[in-house]
Amino acid sequence: MASSSSSSDVQVRHVWASNLEEEFRYIDKCLPPDRRQFTFVSMDTEFPGTIYNPDGVPPHMRAPAEFYSNIKRNVDALKIIQLGLTIFDRYGNLPRSAETGREQIWEFNFQFDSAIDPYNKESVSLLEKQGIDLSRNKKYGIDSREFALLFKCSELGMRSYSGRLVWLTFHGPYDFAYLTKILNNGELLPDDLDGFMRYVWKYFKGNVYDLKSMIPFVGLHGGLEKVARSLNLKRVVGKSHQAGSDSLLTMHAFFGLMKNCLEMGGRDPRASSLNLMIARNTGLEMMQTLFGLFGLMKRNSCSGLDGLLTMQTIFGLNARAVF
Numbered sequence: 001m002a003s004s005s006s007s008s009d010v011q012v013r014h015v016w017a018s019n020l021e022e023e024f025r026y027i028d029k030c031l032p033p034d035r036r037q038f039t040f041v042s043m044d045t046e047f048p049g050t051i052y053n054p055d056g057v058p059p060h061m062r063a064p065a066e067f068y069s070n071i072k073r074n075v076d077a078l079k080i081i082q083l084g085l086t087i088f089d090r091y092g093n094l095p096r097s098a099e100t101g102r103e104q105i106w107e108f109n110f111q112f113d114s115a116i117d118p119y120n121k122e123s124v125s126l127l128e129k130q131g132i133d134l135s136r137n138k139k140y141g142i143d144s145r146e147f148a149l150l151f152k153c154s155e156l157g158m159r160s161y162s163g164r165l166v167w168l169t170f171h172g173p174y175d176f177a178y179l180t181k182i183l184n185n186g187e188l189l190p191d192d193l194d195g196f197m198r199y200v201w202k203y204f205k206g207n208v209y210d211l212k213s214m215i216p217f218v219g220l221h222g223g224l225e226k227v228a229r230s231l232n233l234k235r236v237v238g239k240s241h242q243a244g245s246d247s248l249l250t251m252h253a254f255f256g257l258m259k260n261c262l263e264m265g266g267r268d269p270r271a272s273s274l275n276l277m278i279a280r281n282t283g284l285e286m287m288q289t290l291f292g293l294f295g296l297m298k299r300n301s302c303s304g305l306d307g308l309l310t311m312q313t314i315f316g317l318n319a320r321a322v323f
Contacts, residue, residue, distance in 0.1 A: 049123025
């Protein structure tokens with residue numbers, strides 16, 4: 001059984017090589033094929049920083065192809081350390097343990113050896129300061145190939161491939177890049193951005209939303225912590241730069257943004273600028289905005305539903321029940 005990180009009602013299930021299969025079986029129990037309650041996953045990754053950084057203009061402010069090229073160069077060279085997954089339904093409910101009744105989130109810890117694997121010293125120092133014990137990753141960490149195999153065979157993977165899950169991140173280009181690399185069995189990322197976007201479609205069916213690209217439309221800015229404070233949200237479990245904790249805070253920020261939009265729009269989701277933006281973009285097109293791209297793939301090649309219709313279908317027009 002996974003150990004708890006807090007006395008709160010949320011339990012972080014710490015996953016290592018020894019309990020990887022057990023935890024995927026547990027996830028499958030939470031996602032039985034005959035029940036479609038849990039249709040959202042918020043994700044966060046922790047990785048050893050970046051070692052290739054262009055001088056001058058920050059990478060995310062460069063042309064899309066150059067931005068992706070920088071991501072590819074770093075992700076190809078580095079290893080993921082943690083992956084946090086929070087699975088939830090349209091009301092923000094998480095799977096609960098039958099034994100304890102506590103809500104569950106997952107934190108997968110991958111193999112990483114600071115003696116041989118490249119890393120950014122400042123970034124790794126920050127992760128260690130926040131409580132990540134890299135000596136445990138070296139000794140007990142998950143082989144990413146084993147993770148990929150179990151993910152693809154699990155209900156989580158099959159639902160993602162069939163387009164029945166919506167994936168949420170906060171500033172997620174690296175999150176999707178690392179997860180794509182894992183699901184491609186550690187192969188190098190595609191050479192160009194078009195190729196990468198095709199993999200995003202393959203694994204996530206374009207149902208991806210990034211809160212970082214949404215917050216300017218409601219007058220917010222900054223990182224996840226700052227946005228959470230602006231929305232009067234508190235971290236429920238763990239610390240910042242712990243993948244499980246950050247994935248849960250991303251979920252809470254999503255609901256906070258939706259509540260903010262409803263209040264801005266007189267409780268009509270269509271009235272807020274954020275929802276109007278979503279209405280004009282499928283999930284995959286939302287991903288493209290991270291690279292400054294629009295219309296790379298035709299809408300009909302994606303989910304078939306625009307973002308607003310998807311939101312209204314998921315939440316229902318009686319959206320106030322969500323909050």
